Amino acid sequence: MLVSFEGGCYCSNVRYRISLDHIKDAASSLCHCRNCKKAYGGDFFAAVRVPVNTFQYTSGKAKLHAKDNGSGVMVNREFCDNCGSNIIEYSENVQDTYRYVTIGSLDDPSTFRPEGEIFIKNRLDWVPELPNTYQKYEDD
Numbered sequence: 001m002l003v004s005f006e007g008g009c010y011c012s013n014v015r016y017r018i019s020l021d022h023i024k025d026a027a028s029s030l031c032h033c034r035n036c037k038k039a040y041g042g043d044f045f046a047a048v049r050v051p052v053n054t055f056q057y058t059s060g061k062a063k064l065h066a067k068d069n070g071s072g073v074m075v076n077r078e079f080c081d082n083c084g085s086n087i088i089e090y091s092e093n094v095q096d097t098y099r100y101v102t103i104g105s106l107d108d109p110s111t112f113r114p115e116g117e118i119f120i121k122n123r124l125d126w127v128p129e130l131p132n133t134y135q136k137y138e139d140d
């Protein structure tokens with residue numbers, strides 16, 4: 001059964017739709033790494049991973065920023081160049097397979113609940129562990 005979700009940036013210039021064959025094709029997680037803190041200006045990055053062909057922009061055009069993550073892997077981030085909201089992220093390793101969509105940009109951010117946390121070695125000490133989720137010291 002097809003399930004779809006919509007979202008967009010703060011100023012609504014950029015809008016997108018995720019169309020999944022099955023809800024289980026999506027997987028959510030929190031990342032506590034230093035790069036995500038910098039990129040999103042937050043205490044962690046909450047994302048839902050979806051197959052690349054299930055994500056499409058429906059209006060506006062996001063701006064791409066690409067940077068080496070420090071380990072020789074290029075990480076792409078797309079954001080609204082008017083209001084700055086981050087929309088998606090994908091490293092070069094997964095750019096043909098997945099998009100990581102910012103949970104906060106979904107019209108209903110409660111749709112996807114993180115199943116685990118990664119890079120917990122960089123968790124800020126005032127951010128509590130999510131109960132009943134997997135916990136990864138780095139990313140594997």
Ligand SMILES: [Zn+2]
Pocket residue numbers: 009010011012013014080081082083084085
């Ligand atoms: Zn915007």
Ligand SMILES: [Zn+2]
Pocket residue numbers: 031032033034035036037045119
């Ligand atoms: Zn990260």
